[in-house]
Amino acid sequence: MESTRDAPRVTIADVAREAGVSKGLVSFALNDRPGVSAETRARILQVAGTLGWTPSLRARSLSSKRSFALGLVIARDPEVLGSDPFFTSFIAGVETILAPEGLALVLSVVPDEPTELQTYRTLVTDGRVDGVFLSDLRRDDARIPCLAELGLPAVTLGRPDQPSPFPSVSIDDTDGVAESVRHLVELGHRRIAHVAGSPAMLHGGRRRDAFSAAMSAAGLGNGQIVETDFSIAAGADATRVLLSQPERPTAIVFASDPMAIAGIGVAQELGVSVPDQLSITGFDDIEFARYVYPALTTVGATPMVWGRTAATTLLGLIRTGSAADVELPAARLIIRGSASSPTSH
Amino acid sequence: MESTRDAPRVTIADVAREAGVSKGLVSFALNDRPGVSAETRARILQVAGTLGWTPSLRARSLSSKRSFALGLVIARDPEVLGSDPFFTSFIAGVETILAPEGLALVLSVVPDEPTELQTYRTLVTDGRVDGVFLSDLRRDDARIPCLAELGLPAVTLGRPDQPSPFPSVSIDDTDGVAESVRHLVELGHRRIAHVAGSPAMLHGGRRRDAFSAAMSAAGLGNGQIVETDFSIAAGADATRVLLSQPERPTAIVFASDPMAIAGIGVAQELGVSVPDQLSITGFDDIEFARYVYPALTTVGATPMVWGRTAATTLLGLIRTGSAADVELPAARLIIRGSASSPTSH
DNA sequence: CTGAAAGCGCTTACAG
DNA sequence: CTGAAAGCGCTTACAG
Incomplete structure (x- = not known):
C-alpha cells in the first residue's frame, strides 16, 4: 500500500x-x-x-503570511450548545462558501469568557486564521476591542451596542416577536408573558424589548417577563413560575424554541393543556419545533443563510480591506398548533 | 491603536x-x-x-511537516445534524484535550459521501491536519481504505465491520438496548416494536440486532421493526405506521432520542397517551429528553467522554505510531417517565 | 514579459 | 554540549 x-x-x-x-x-x-x-x-x-x-499550503502560509482558514470560537456550556441547532446550521452555511475556495474552518468550543478571549489571542499569535466570526454578541462585548487591538478581521453576527470596526451581518428578530404578540392578541389573549433570554446577550435584550413594545402597542402594558440564561432548564423553571401564579398567563412568548419546548413539557406535566389553556410561541424554528405536540408556532430564523452571508462578508473584508453591513430578511412568524384562542374558564 | x-x-x-x-x-x-x-x-x-x-506555527509547520491540528469531517444534512447534539458534545470533549496542547480542530460539514472522501483528500494534500476522527461508521465504510491509502492517522468511533489499520474508541450500546427491552418486559409489555436507525450505519444495525436478540431472549420473537434513516421526520413517520396498525404495539424502543421525541409527539397527536397507552424509550439522553413530557426513559451515552478519549487516542497514535483500542463503559438505561406498565384495554 | 535572489521562521542532519 | 548550514516550498520585490 x-x-x-x-x-x-x-x-x-x-x-x-x-x-x-x-x-x-x-x-x-x-x-x-x-x-x-x-x-x-x-x-x-x-x-x-x-x-x-x-x-503546499504550509509554504504558502509561511511566505504569504496567510492561513487560508477562518475561525469560530463558541463560548457555551457544551450541553446547552448541543440543544441549540443554530451553530451546526450556521457552520454548514459557512462551509458552503469556504469549501469551494479551499479554505478551512477552525472551530473552538470553550467553557467561559476568559478562555474565549485567550483563544482568540492564541489564534492570532499562532496565525491559525485570517479572520473570525463573532457570534452571540453580548452587551459591551469585550471581544470587539480585543479583536480590534489584535488586528484580526472579523464579522459580527448582529450589530454590536458599541463602536465596532467590523462589518456586521444581522437579522431583524424584533419583527417576529411583535408578530407573535399581535398574533396572540388577535386570538384574544390579554395576559401574555415572556420568557426572555439572557439580558447580557444582545438578542436576549432585543427580543424582550420587542415584546414589551408590542404589548404596549396593544394596550396591554409591558407584560410579565421572566428572565433566563437561554438554557432549557431555565426555560422550564420560568414556565413553572408563570403557571403557578394565582392568575396565570394564557399565553407565553418564549425567546427560543428549546425553552418553548421545555415550556410545553412543563405545561403538560402540570396538566395545563396546550394550546387550550395555554398558548405558546417560540423563536428559531428548530427542527424539533415541527415534531413536538402541539407543533410549535414560532419565528423562523435562517442560520444557514446567516452562515453563508457572514462567510462571504468576512472573505470580502479580508480580500478588499472593507465590507458593508448586511441586513438579512426579517425572521417571520410561522403559525402552527401551539397557539390558539384562549378558552374561557 | x-x-x-x-x-x-x-x-x-x-x-x-x-x-x-x-x-x-x-x-x-x-x-x-x-x-x-x-x-x-x-x-x-x-x-x-x-x-x-x-x-511561528507556520514556520514550524513547513519545516516539521506537521499541522498541529486534527480534523473532523461530518457528512450529514445540516438540519438533521442540528437536531443531534452528539457532535457538539463530542467536539467539546475533543477540545478539552486539544486546547492545552495548542492544537486546533478543523471542522468540515459536507452534504454527501463523495464530498466527504474528497474533503479528506484535500485535508491531506493541503497538510491541514495530522490526523482525523472517523465518526458515524457505515457498513463497508469507504473512508477506511481511503484514509489508509492516504496514510493519514485516524481513530474510528466504534469498531468497523472490516479490517482497519486504525485504533477504535467504542462504547457498547447493545447492553442499553437490551436493558430497555428487559425493562419493558418487566413492566408487562409483550408487543414491543423498534424504530431502528439506518441499517447502513453500524450503530443502527447493532442496536436493531440487540433489540431482536433481547426480544428472542424474552421469548417474544423478533419484535416488529421499522427502519429509518435516523432523521426526526422518519422517526415520526415510523411511529405513525406502528400506531395505525389494527393491533398496535404497547411499547416502542427508538434507536435515538430525537426519533423518540418525535414519537411522543405523534402519539399525542393521535390521542395515544404516553405512557398509559404507549411506552417509549430512546437512546442518547440528549438534553431535551429530560424536558419533554413525559420525560424520556432512555439510554445514556457520553459523547464528551468519547470526544476526550478519541482525542487522546489519536494523539497517542500520531506521537508514538500506535495506539490501542479503547472500550468505554457501556451506555446504561436511565429510567424516567415515558415507559410504564401497559393498561389493559 | 522573464530571471535570479532573497526571504518567510523554523527544524534537522552533519560536524566538531 | 554547541555551531554553521542546508532545507522545508512557496512569494515577492528587484532587475533587466
Whole structure:
C-alpha cells in the first residue's frame, strides 16, 4: 500500500525545471498574476498538471503570511450548545462558501469568557486564521476591542451596542416577536408573558424589548417577563413560575424554541393543556419545533443563510480591506398548533 | 491603536543573537530536546521570554511537516445534524484535550459521501491536519481504505465491520438496548416494536440486532421493526405506521432520542397517551429528553467522554505510531417517565 | 514579459 | 554540549 506521505513531493522547482522557466514565473502563472505571457502560462500549467503538482499550503502560509482558514470560537456550556441547532446550521452555511475556495474552518468550543478571549489571542499569535466570526454578541462585548487591538478581521453576527470596526451581518428578530404578540392578541389573549433570554446577550435584550413594545402597542402594558440564561432548564423553571401564579398567563412568548419546548413539557406535566389553556410561541424554528405536540408556532430564523452571508462578508473584508453591513430578511412568524384562542374558564 | 500584525516579529534569530548562541541551539532549547546544557537552556528561555518570542506555527509547520491540528469531517444534512447534539458534545470533549496542547480542530460539514472522501483528500494534500476522527461508521465504510491509502492517522468511533489499520474508541450500546427491552418486559409489555436507525450505519444495525436478540431472549420473537434513516421526520413517520396498525404495539424502543421525541409527539397527536397507552424509550439522553413530557426513559451515552478519549487516542497514535483500542463503559438505561406498565384495554 | 535572489521562521542532519 | 548550514516550498520585490 503506497502512502501519499512517503512520495517525494512535486514542487514548483520541479515544474520550473521541466518547463524551462524560473520558480518565480511558475508562482506567477499558478496564481494567475499578470506578467506572464499566455503561452508561457499555458505551458507551465500543463507541466504542473502532468507532474501532479499540488500547492503546499504550509509554504504558502509561511511566505504569504496567510492561513487560508477562518475561525469560530463558541463560548457555551457544551450541553446547552448541543440543544441549540443554530451553530451546526450556521457552520454548514459557512462551509458552503469556504469549501469551494479551499479554505478551512477552525472551530473552538470553550467553557467561559476568559478562555474565549485567550483563544482568540492564541489564534492570532499562532496565525491559525485570517479572520473570525463573532457570534452571540453580548452587551459591551469585550471581544470587539480585543479583536480590534489584535488586528484580526472579523464579522459580527448582529450589530454590536458599541463602536465596532467590523462589518456586521444581522437579522431583524424584533419583527417576529411583535408578530407573535399581535398574533396572540388577535386570538384574544390579554395576559401574555415572556420568557426572555439572557439580558447580557444582545438578542436576549432585543427580543424582550420587542415584546414589551408590542404589548404596549396593544394596550396591554409591558407584560410579565421572566428572565433566563437561554438554557432549557431555565426555560422550564420560568414556565413553572408563570403557571403557578394565582392568575396565570394564557399565553407565553418564549425567546427560543428549546425553552418553548421545555415550556410545553412543563405545561403538560402540570396538566395545563396546550394550546387550550395555554398558548405558546417560540423563536428559531428548530427542527424539533415541527415534531413536538402541539407543533410549535414560532419565528423562523435562517442560520444557514446567516452562515453563508457572514462567510462571504468576512472573505470580502479580508480580500478588499472593507465590507458593508448586511441586513438579512426579517425572521417571520410561522403559525402552527401551539397557539390558539384562549378558552374561557 | 497598535496592531499585533504590524509589529515586526521576534524570531529565533533574534533570540539567538541576544543569547549569543546559534539558531539551532535556540530551537533545541525551546523544544526541550537533549543536547543543551541546563544553564544555556535557561538563558535561552530567559531571553526568549524578555524578547517576547512566540513560535511561528507556520514556520514550524513547513519545516516539521506537521499541522498541529486534527480534523473532523461530518457528512450529514445540516438540519438533521442540528437536531443531534452528539457532535457538539463530542467536539467539546475533543477540545478539552486539544486546547492545552495548542492544537486546533478543523471542522468540515459536507452534504454527501463523495464530498466527504474528497474533503479528506484535500485535508491531506493541503497538510491541514495530522490526523482525523472517523465518526458515524457505515457498513463497508469507504473512508477506511481511503484514509489508509492516504496514510493519514485516524481513530474510528466504534469498531468497523472490516479490517482497519486504525485504533477504535467504542462504547457498547447493545447492553442499553437490551436493558430497555428487559425493562419493558418487566413492566408487562409483550408487543414491543423498534424504530431502528439506518441499517447502513453500524450503530443502527447493532442496536436493531440487540433489540431482536433481547426480544428472542424474552421469548417474544423478533419484535416488529421499522427502519429509518435516523432523521426526526422518519422517526415520526415510523411511529405513525406502528400506531395505525389494527393491533398496535404497547411499547416502542427508538434507536435515538430525537426519533423518540418525535414519537411522543405523534402519539399525542393521535390521542395515544404516553405512557398509559404507549411506552417509549430512546437512546442518547440528549438534553431535551429530560424536558419533554413525559420525560424520556432512555439510554445514556457520553459523547464528551468519547470526544476526550478519541482525542487522546489519536494523539497517542500520531506521537508514538500506535495506539490501542479503547472500550468505554457501556451506555446504561436511565429510567424516567415515558415507559410504564401497559393498561389493559 | 522573464530571471535570479532573497526571504518567510523554523527544524534537522552533519560536524566538531 | 554547541555551531554553521542546508532545507522545508512557496512569494515577492528587484532587475533587466
